[in-house]
Amino acid sequence: MPRNPEQNEQMKEERRAAILDNALRLFAAKGLAATRIAEIAKAAGMSQGLLYHYYRSKEEVFTALIGNAFTIMNGAAAALEALPISAAEKIRRAVNELFTGLERSEHTGTYHLLIAAASASEGIPAEARAIITRESRVPYEIMARIVKEGQVQGTVRSGDPEQLALLFWTTIKGLAIHRAANRRTFRLPDPDIILRMFLKE
Amino acid sequence: MPRNPEQNEQMKEERRAAILDNALRLFAAKGLAATRIAEIAKAAGMSQGLLYHYYRSKEEVFTALIGNAFTIMNGAAAALEALPISAAEKIRRAVNELFTGLERSEHTGTYHLLIAAASASEGIPAEARAIITRESRVPYEIMARIVKEGQVQGTVRSGDPEQLALLFWTTIKGLAIHRAANRRTFRLPDPDIILRMFLKE
DNA sequence: TTATTCATTGAATAAACATTCAATCAAAAT
DNA sequence: ATTTTGATTGAATGTTTATTCAATGAATAA
Structure with missing residues (x-):
């Protein structure tokens, strides 16, 4: 949505943080193998596709x-x-x-x-x-x-x-x-x- | 192979023990989700099918x-x-x-x-x-x-x-x-x- | 307005894997 | 010998799931 360079960068940071926060909780609770990419994406409030825009893999x-x-x-x-x-x-x-x-x-x-x-x-x-x-x-x-x-x-x-x-x-x-x-x-x-x-x- | 009742029972016990021993090692090392039924069967020296003869599921x-x-x-x-x-x-x-x-x-x-x-x-x-x-x-x-x-x-x-x-x-x-x-x-x-x-x- | 740039989506793809099953095989009973 | 029983195999099945991709949307720049 945003194209303003600073806002854009900030939103990206927030996305990244949302992914990491939720993944931390899930990985710690269930382990790497048992945690689904779909779960992380859902918990972080984004589509699976977008998660792959930020990280290349689980x-x-x-x-x-x-x-x-x-x-x-x-x-x-x-x-x-x-x-x-x-x-x-x-x-x-x-x-x-x-x-x-x-x-x-x-x-x-x-x-x-x-x-x-x-x-x-x-x-x-x-x-x-x-x-x-x-x-x-x-x-x-x-x-x-x-x-x-x-x-x-x-x-x-x-x-x-x-x-x-x-x-x-x-x-x-x-x-x-x-x-x-x-x-x-x-x-x-x-x-x-x-x-x-x-x-x- | 054996039909002698005691020997048979003993072999079954050995099979079970082989499954459990190897599964213990693998589950402890990698966790439930990351451990493959195929790995357990191979480590225990049997086919995947046979493992299911002894246990209904992972x-x-x-x-x-x-x-x-x-x-x-x-x-x-x-x-x-x-x-x-x-x-x-x-x-x-x-x-x-x-x-x-x-x-x-x-x-x-x-x-x-x-x-x-x-x-x-x-x-x-x-x-x-x-x-x-x-x-x-x-x-x-x-x-x-x-x-x-x-x-x-x-x-x-x-x-x-x-x-x-x-x-x-x-x-x-x-x-x-x-x-x-x-x-x-x-x-x-x-x-x-x-x-x-x-x-x- | 129009074009451009990316974030974003959700469905398509493909691989991995648990589970099932039809077919052997080997021993023992007949 | 033949039959029966149950262990054993390995390939087939179907599901789950990571990953990819073509299409959309929203903001800026022209």
Whole structure:
């Protein structure tokens, strides 16, 4: 409809966003193979044909989402690491912010679920697999550095930093997945229980 | 080939087992929708037609696996609870046995992954969903009782037993999924780190 | 007005796949 | 030997679904 260059560009962005938002929800809930292009298009309020005007295939939509997921997650992790606060405080804040994201049903929680499912799944697009291989270590590495820093500062428990970082993220993943499976009844546990694994008391 | 009644029955059991074993691996790796009946049949060493002689549909195979998963997991949890040992010892043993299962790539680990993915996924067969709804609380309830028992015995940390049980299982789930996504590089962390969440030191 | 440019649609196409089925085959019973 | 029984096969069927495409519409430029 619009030909005004700026408006046009903005509408295209909105279309793209509508596709990605709805695809994220559907892919996270049902997986790549079980999600129908027709569903995504309908949920995004457009015809199937138009969706193909914006993305070349279902796989391309999926891959775009995987890219976004890591941009957001790894960006947040990097921002956390850069904060001018103690390592122990970084860990506390990480748990609290991740919990807040899960509680509010923000995209973040859904992204976590998408990544967890995609990482474990064979048969995802090669490009998506490449992104996962390249990016998925980042949060673990960042958390391992924070742990090491905290051990130097004397506030974080001793133990292999990589193991502690692994447990940090797998615990979060486990909660995100459990929440997805139990949206109705899910209540977040006390963050202090998790922090016990990492912080001296 | 065989008409001898016992041999016949045994071969049928082997066929069924071959179907279920291979379907478990494939469903856990790719999900229900992305797994092809042709793949399962080929992996199980039989024609597609024969598979339909044993199960009416792909969904029926899937549902059978979900049933088995809970039979095994909930049975193991119940057996653990019944052991004549202290609550703290039960928790230690649970972590160790689950870790052993994960380490050895036994079925148990794959079942955990299957259940985690299936629970979070919409679009699984109604009967499978019903089994999940009915059975999935069991391990949480058992662990909550063990925690409560341990709190009475003074060896388990204070805190809402249900929250502690939730964290116990979501942490295990998170590790199982991470392992599935990183078979090559995965190394189990020190069990004591997890036990810190639950046991007094 | 008319022409042009793209977003947009919905139906057509073609491939993938679950499921069915008619035909074998091998053992055991007669 | 012949018949019966049930496992087994592989090709045929029909449905579902991703993808393509020819046609439409709406805004600007000429």
